[in-house]
Amino acid sequence: MPAAPAADNCLVIAGQLAGTCETRISPAGIPISRFLLEHHSGQTEAGTPREARCRIAVMACGEGLSRVVGQLPSGAAVRVRGFLSRANHRAGEYRLVLHAAHIEQIVVVTPESL
Numbered sequence: 001m002p003a004a005p006a007a008d009n010c011l012v013i014a015g016q017l018a019g020t021c022e023t024r025i026s027p028a029g030i031p032i033s034r035f036l037l038e039h040h041s042g043q044t045e046a047g048t049p050r051e052a053r054c055r056i057a058v059m060a061c062g063e064g065l066s067r068v069v070g071q072l073p074s075g076a077a078v079r080v081r082g083f084l085s086r087a088n089h090r091a092g093e094y095r096l097v098l099h100a101a102h103i104e105q106i107v108v109v110t111p112e113s114l
Contacts, residue, residue, distance in 0.1 A: 011098055014079040014106060015039035018055060021069050031066035034059050037080060037098070057087065060100040068103050077106040 018036040026032055036055050043052045058080055060069050072078065081102040087095040 009083045010081070011084055012079065012081045013037065013039055013056065013098070014041075014077070017072055017074055017076050017078065020074055021072065023066055023070065026061075030061055031063055032059060032061050033066045033069040035069065037078065057095075057097045058082075058100055058103075059097050060103060065100055065103060072103075072105060077108050079104050079106055 015037040018038040021033050021035040023031055023033040035058050037058050038055050039053065041052050043050050060066055080098060080100050082098050082100040084096050085099055086093055087097045
């Protein structure tokens with residue numbers, strides 16, 4: 001099967017950091033940060049309102065992204081843009097990971113913060 005164009009594998013999702021971020025250094029010296037993103041939203045499917053909830057693993061590679069992730073407090077609201085791929089390259093492994101290309105913290109305005 002031929003590879004799809006890069007534009008055919010792009011995901012943007014917002015949510016909150018669930019737990020803490022882990023950072024390690026690869027054998028090539030590249031920082032790799034991992035965290036779970038918890039998403040909750042209201043969507044419409046076939047004209048019917050639906051609650052959408054999921055947790056997705058996010059991997060952020062490189063010094064710039066790892067620096068951003070390292071500054072995020074637990075529970076921070078973020079928007080992540082990147083691509084989906086398998087969690088590892090073992091045959092038969094189908095868990096997905098969002099490989100981040102861009103991470104931004106979202107400032108949530110609540111009545112209490114006004």
